[in-house]
Amino acid sequence: MATFILIMHMVLSFRVSELQVLLGYAGRNKSGRKQELLTRALQLLRSGCSPAVQIKIKELYRRRLPRHRMVSPGTATANTELPAVTSPTPAVTSSTTHLPYDAGSPVSPLPLLAPGREMERSLQQQLHSHAAATPPAQPPTQTLPTRTHHPVHPDVRLRSLPFYDILDELIKPTSLVTSSNQRFQETYYVFALTPQQVAQISSSRDILxxxxxxxxxxxxxxxxxxxxxxxQEDHFPANLCVKVNGKLCPLPGYLPPTKNGVEPKRPSRPINITAYVRLSPTVPNHITVSWTADFGRNYSISVYLVKQLTSSLLLNRMKAKGIRNSDHSRALIKEKLTADPDSEIATTSLRVSLLCPLGKMRLTIPCRALTCTHLQCFDAALYIQMNEKKPTWVCPVCDKKAPYDSLIIDGLFMEILSSCTDVDEIKFREDGSWSPMRPKKECQDVTNRPFARTGSNSYDNGSPCSDERKSIAEQRVSVDGKKVEVIDLTLDSSSSSSSD
Known part of the structure; x- marks a missing residue:
């Protein structure tokens, strides 16, 4: 009981920042006035706090102890120093001993009496009397949240960002609690970094x-x-303003509105606040958030320690997942080219380009999303590099969402690219086989090449003579080492029989 009373005195002397650190460490709500924070902290003690929380209380109290060594005069009956805080069960040397008192504390110092319920009742009475004696505050410049029916820590899952690996969660998703009577809201949050986290950030500095x-x-x-x-994707409240440790944090710029009269929207991106964070394990960081309340929507805020990745690393991770079996693509080809009995038009072949629709260059790593229904692929390296500059993750073929996690490397196209190095277009057949689509240079050479004529150049009724038609029909022209037979379609059955 003596330990409980000592820890309660420590909590009563805490300031707002220390109460917020304590409540955040215990997983409780950290927003509200000092009186509300103090009430939550005392409730935490009465509900039976863990030894880890007790150690945290002693640590917070020990940080501010050197600044308050003096004992308040007139209230102490003996000038007895506070026992060492590190002692797990400090001994009470006299019947009345006073702790160091913070003049800014909302509660006056209380003597350490003998264990009993009278002590707890006196603490509660003093707490309530202080709340009643507190004069009504003037309208503050910031709007503090009030209790709502929304959970403080909703079970919100944010969509993963491919170019960032989450190392730690500094502030779990927390509701932006709004007041019921004001439109403009303001609240603040506190988080602290561990020595290991500070070392991780400091050692990752990259100077270009x-x-x-x-x-x-x-x-x-x-x-x-x-x-x-x-x-959920990143979504910013209206008229958002963020300050980190008193410094204004820049936000992503507004996107051009698609329609007139539509409220401008910011792109779905996270905010990098590393430059405004105090890289110290002993000094907490404060985030002040102000926004315009939207009574039809509720928002959450979260803070993470992340590691930024590059496009080459994402490409290597994609390659490490392996190449998808070519049988999947062949099955998709057969499905697309299967004749529909209800349709009068049947597709017997399908032409696909081997050029990337993004860079108009030949594919090197053909990929597409699992959600895409088309066979056309795009280059994985170029697609990831473009999303590194401006993350949209939209398929360049069908304009549907193609996130990084759904990308696959097509095994059939890898086989085609390795076997056809001089072809930019192929044709798929109904059975899943394919053939290259080569340029028709042969026909152009045949039509542009002059024919040797053996007969007369005279014409009868606008058509060549029979000898000339026979020589053209029997002539063979060699083009690129191949024999191309030229057949005169103007020959009728009578002329062909006579020539025979």
Whole structure:
């Protein structure tokens, strides 16, 4: 009981930032006024806090102890120093001993009495009397959230970002709690970095010539809708303003509106706040968020420690997953070329280009999304590089969503590219086989080449003479080492029989 009373005194002397760190460490709501935070902290103690939480309380109290060594005069009956906080069960040397008192604390110091329920009741009475004696506050510049029926930590899943690997979760998805009577809202959050996280960020600094330094390990801020039905994309509230440690954080620019009168929308991207974060394990970081409440939508905020990836690394990961069996593509070809009994038109062949629709160059790593129903592929390396600059992840063939996780390397097209190096187009048949579509140079050479004539050049009724027609019909022209037989379609049955 003595340990419980000592820890309760420590909590009562905490400031707002220390209460928020404690509640965040225990997984409780960290938003609200100081009185609300203090009430939640005391409820945490009465519900039976774990030893880890007790150690955290002592650690927070020990940080601010050197600044408050003096004992409040007039209230202590003996100038007795506080026992060492590291002691798990400090001994009470006298019947009345006072702890160091913070003048800014909302509660005056209380003597450590003998264990009993009178102590707990006196704490509660003093807490309620302080709340009643507090004068009504002036309208603040920021709007603090009130209790709503929305969960503080909704079960929200954010859509994974291919170019970022999540290392740690600094602030789990937390609701942006709105007030019921004001449109413009403002709230703030606190998070702290561990020594290991600080070392990860500091060691990842990348200085490029002629550019500002950047970090490959970043602190990433994300907003999304509080929907639990499916993974959510990044979605920003209206008129959003973010400050990190008092510094204004730039947001992605607005997209051009598609229609007149439509509210402009920001692209679905995370916010890199690494440059504004205090890289220290002892100093907490504050995030102030202000936005315009949309009473039809609820938003969530989360902060992650991530590692930025490159397009070449994503391409290597894609190759490591392997190449999809060519039988899948052949089955898709047969399905597309199967005759429909209800249709009068039957497709017997399908032409596909071996050029990438993005760069108009020959494919090197043919890929497409599992959600695509077409056979046409695009180049994986070029597609990933384009999304590294501007992440849209849209198929260049069908304009449907083609996320990185759904991309596959087509094994059939890999076989075609390796066997046909001088062809840019192929044709698929009903049985799944294919053949190259070569340019028709032979026909052009035949039509442009002069024929040797053996007969007279005279014409009878606008048609060549029979001797000339016979020589043309029997002539063979060699083109590129191949024999091409030229047949005169003007020969009728009588002339052919007479020639025989």
């Amino acid at each position: 010539p002629g550019q500002k330094y950047d970090f490959t390990v970043q602190v990433q801020l994300r907003f999304c809708l509080s929907e639990t039905s499916c993974p």
